[in-house]
Amino acid sequence: MPALAAMPAYFKQNGYKSPSHSTKGPIQYAFNTPLETYHYWQTRPEVIETFRTFMQGHFGSKHINWLEWFPLQSVIISGFSEKQSPYLFVDVGGARGNQAHNVRSKFPRAPGIVVLQDLPSVIEDGANIHRDIEKVKQNFFEENSIKGARAYFLSHILHNWPTDESVQILKNIHDVMTPGYSRILICDLILPDQGVTLREAALDLGMLTLHSGMQRSKKQWRNLIERAELRIEKFWMPPKDGDGIVQVIRDD
Numbered sequence: 523m524p525a526l527a528a529m530p531a532y533f534k535q536n537g538y539k540s541p542s543h544s545t546k547g548p549i550q551y552a553f554n555t556p557l558e559t560y561h562y563w564q565t566r567p568e569v570i571e572t573f574r575t576f577m578q579g580h581f582g583s584k585h586i587n588w589l590e591w592f593p594l595q596s597v598i599i600s601g602f603s604e605k606q607s608p609y610l611f612v613d614v615g616g617a618r619g620n621q622a623h624n625v626r627s628k629f630p631r632a633p634g635i636v637v638l639q640d641l642p643s644v645i646e647d648g649a650n651i652h653r654d655i656e657k658v659k660q661n662f663f664e665e666n667s668i669k670g671a672r673a674y675f676l677s678h679i680l681h682n683w684p685t686d687e688s689v690q691i692l693k694n695i696h697d698v699m700t701p702g703y704s705r706i707l708i709c710d711l712i713l714p715d716q717g718v719t720l721r722e723a724a725l726d727l728g729m730l731t732l733h734s735g736m737q738r739s740k741k742q743w744r745n746l747i748e749r750a751e752l753r754i755e756k757f758w759m760p761p762k763d764g765d766g767i768v769q770v771i772r773d774d
């Protein structure tokens with residue numbers, strides 16, 4: 523049964539609550555699997571191939587490129603210090619590396635190493651990206667192997683996960699950040715607390731259906747970041763609709 527068609531039965535059984543864990547959502551109910559969605563897709567190669575191509579095409583497209591409007595040079599690159607760490611920008615869960623590739627291509631002379639991280643199967647898939655990008659196998663539910671980088675970039679990651687698992691992903695980065703120096707940049711929708719557009723509501727429902735995830739309002743971002751013992755320095759809103767950037771720091 524397709525996941526959307528299963529929603530009424532799923533919610534009836536679930537007491538009409540948001541799923542609390544990625545292994546207990548509508549996809550798991552519809553496909554009768556105990557696997558979280560990304561792991562389930564790994565058992566369906568034709569699905570995962572289509573998904574990666576979609577991510578590459580959709581989020582690689584120019585009109586939603588955050589680098590068009592976010593001042594990476596002044597916020598991140600200018601404050602880079604080789605003495606802190608050789609790493610400039612870590613694209614966590616970066617899939618085929620579009621974002622890492624775009625950063626390295628736009629700032630070819632920026633100091634420091636740009637890293638692409640994803641699950642082993644994704645890294646082994648051998649994305650054809652800029653040769654100056656270091657590829658690292660990393661499960662983000664384990665402590666990050668790159669310590670003290672200037673920036674950890676989470677693009678379209680946290681909207682895939684319910685709150686507790688999102689806190690865990692953030693804590694695994696928190697633990698390797700250098701207080702006052704490292705930043706997390708979260709690229710996702712930043713919803714108003716009231717009055718979302720139809721598109722935003724549809725994207726929220728999409729994440730709920732596929733991943734037990736959600737899009738978040740400013741208030742929900744604040745709660746999440748506080749639970750990971752981090753602090754929001756700034757919400758960067760996009761010039762049109764689309765994803766914003768939540769700039770996050772570790773203070774202590």
Ligand SMILES: C[S@@+](CC[C@H](N)C(=O)[O-])C[C@H]1O[C@@H](n2cnc3c(N)ncnc32)[C@H](O)[C@@H]1O
Pocket residue numbers: 560577578581614615616617618620621639640641644660661662663676677678679682
């Ligand atoms: C929605 S895609 C986002 C890709 C990319 N950041 C972008 O914005 O184009 C989510 C990514 O998270 C990765 N992922 C899922 N579970 C993961 C895990 N436990 N550890 C590391 N990466 C994971 C997936 O392989 C996928 O590439």
